[in-house]
Amino acid sequence: MTEVPRAGDLRTSRGPTREAEADPVAATRLVVAGCNPDADHHDTGRHHPEQAARLRAATAGLVDAGLGDLEPLPPRLATRPELARVHSDAYLEALERFCAAGGGELDPDTVVSSGSWDTALAAAGAGLAAVDALRSGAGDAAFVAARPPGHHAVRTRAMGFCLLNNVAVSAAALAAAGERVLIVDWDVHHGNGTQDIFWDDPNVAYFSTHQSPLYPGTGRLGETGGPHAPGATVNVPLPAGASGDALRRALGEVAAPLVEWFRPTWVLVSAGFDAHRDDPLAELQLTAGDFADLARLVSALAPERGRLVLFLEGGYDLDALRRSVAATLSALVDGDHRPEEPSSGGPGAGVVDAVRDLHRRLNEERT
Amino acid sequence: MTGLCIVVGLDGSVHGEDAAAWARAVASRVGAAVVQVHARGMIEHGTDRRAVTAAPIDGDVVVEDGDPVSVLLRVAEERGADLLVVGRRGSSTDPDLLLGSTSHQLAERAPCPLVIIPPGAQLPGPD
Numbered sequence: 001m002t003e004v005p006r007a008g009d010l011r012t013s014r015g016p017t018r019e020a021e022a023d024p025v026a027a028t029r030l031v032v033a034g035c036n037p038d039a040d041h042h043d044t045g046r047h048h049p050e051q052a053a054r055l056r057a058a059t060a061g062l063v064d065a066g067l068g069d070l071e072p073l074p075p076r077l078a079t080r081p082e083l084a085r086v087h088s089d090a091y092l093e094a095l096e097r098f099c100a101a102g103g104g105e106l107d108p109d110t111v112v113s114s115g116s117w118d119t120a121l122a123a124a125g126a127g128l129a130a131v132d133a134l135r136s137g138a139g140d141a142a143f144v145a146a147r148p149p150g151h152h153a154v155r156t157r158a159m160g161f162c163l164l165n166n167v168a169v170s171a172a173a174l175a176a177a178g179e180r181v182l183i184v185d186w187d188v189h190h191g192n193g194t195q196d197i198f199w200d201d202p203n204v205a206y207f208s209t210h211q212s213p214l215y216p217g218t219g220r221l222g223e224t225g226g227p228h229a230p231g232a233t234v235n236v237p238l239p240a241g242a243s244g245d246a247l248r249r250a251l252g253e254v255a256a257p258l259v260e261w262f263r264p265t266w267v268l269v270s271a272g273f274d275a276h277r278d279d280p281l282a283e284l285q286l287t288a289g290d291f292a293d294l295a296r297l298v299s300a301l302a303p304e305r306g307r308l309v310l311f312l313e314g315g316y317d318l319d320a321l322r323r324s325v326a327a328t329l330s331a332l333v334d335g336d337h338r339p340e341e342p343s344s345g346g347p348g349a350g351v352v353d354a355v356r357d358l359h360r361r362l363n364e365e366r367t
Numbered sequence: 368m369t370g371l372c373i374v375v376g377l378d379g380s381v382h383g384e385d386a387a388a389w390a391r392a393v394a395s396r397v398g399a400a401v402v403q404v405h406a407r408g409m410i411e412h413g414t415d416r417r418a419v420t421a422a423p424i425d426g427d428v429v430v431e432d433g434d435p436v437s438v439l440l441r442v443a444e445e446r447g448a449d450l451l452v453v454g455r456r457g458s459s460t461d462p463d464l465l466l467g468s469t470s471h472q473l474a475e476r477a478p479c480p481l482v483i484i485p486p487g488a489q490l491p492g493p494d
Contacts, residue, residue: 049410109408159434160409215409217433217441281412
């Protein structure tokens with residue numbers, strides 16, 4: 001297992017890379033939020049794949065990318081009104097109460113402890129802090145390294161390791177401020193919670209690549225959005241074994257046309273790293289190098305600098321997570337840290353063709 | 368399929384097995400086919416599909432990766448189910464009851480009649 005530096009070691013463990021030193025002025029300014037394993041009190045037990053060590057691995061990836069000297073934004077908790085945009089009051093109250101009573105299993109995958117509620121509030125709050133920082137001009141892109149992840153959490157229920165839907169809380173805050181938000185979800189699992197929450201919302205589009213069939217069983221090609229948002233939900237369900245080629249093509253040939261008609265003013269990314277070939281919970285074949293490509297592609301989808309926020313979702317092999325986060329963040333700041341070559345080949349091309357053609361037809365019907 | 372079809376959810380617990388026993392007992396009386404469905408969770412993915420219940424299962428068993436609600440709804444639709452049967456855990460401290468249960472969501476979305484078997488339910492009698 002990789003030796004993972006703790007948060008306190010960040011400043012001294014490694015300096016910036018040579019390319020970051022060479023031209024710091026022109027480089028993309030990255031804002032980071034969360035990144036605080038010491039404040040993580042969401043205890044899932046010793047053998048759970050979604051564990052606090054993931055945050056240490058992600059934070060180590062930040063260091064590997066030469067960004068270890070970045071000061072994370074001050075922590076802040078999401079407020080009840082901010083959460084209530086995407087979750088029911090009854091659910092929020094029940095979850096808070098259940099955690100306060102000591103926690104336990106919510107379903108066979110999802111476990112909470114007494115500290116989970118505050119940790120989840122901080123995770124959702126970290127996304128909001130990142131959005132606020134970019135709005136005030138503090139940076140060009142942001143990375144939110146927090147847990148628990150969020151994209152499976154639906155309006156009324158936790159599921160699939162997720163308690164509060166972090167990316168949805170931020171997207172809803174932006175939409176409430178009159179912005180148009182595109183959520184790109186490259187986690188290997190379909191973000192059923194995010195899709196459900198914005199299913200019929202004309203101001204928030206949802207684009208997901210994921211392995212299928214796989215948990216949670218949603219995200220089929222024909223799921224394209226509600227009557228007020230036709231075509232604003234895009235699903236690319238890829239077969240096991242698909243490589244980075246399928247995701248690159250999906251972003252280039254399906255997400256790019258979506259951006260052309262939807263015209264988002266912000267792009268939020270559910271950046272899970274469990275599509276990595278080493279991940280124990282799925283069978284896609286991506287490498288760290290692929291995630292660097294994906295980071296560049298989503299940067300190009302954002303309408304301007306300062307309108308891109310990446311949220312950590314899944315990723316359960318700690319070494320793969322560390323390498324993938326490092327490659328992603330390096331790509332965001334125009335660095336070239338690629339610990340693994342991109343993957344290519346494999347199945348899935350036909351699915352990308354089918355999704356592209358379906359949404360082209362939907363687009364023609366809309367206009 | 369021409370005969371009646373009962374789809375029942377197995378969740379690896381005694382409640383799922385109670386529901387399956389009830390479904391089989393009813394099926395034998397009305398001559399229905401039983402499809403037993405197990406939704407495999409995120410962690411369970413990749414584990415042995417025979418390990419879905421403690422008791423041995425015979426008959427038609429479907430094991431799919433997914434959330435129980437999505438998987439049960441999809442199988443019920445695909446098989447043209449006439450009846451959907453699920454178990455319910457019972458205690459008042461159960462997070463299922465506190466935080467929105469599978470059976471509650473199915474009640475809102477099931478494409479056919481839904482039967483919820485409470486803990487300790489009797490099997491249907493001999494006549």
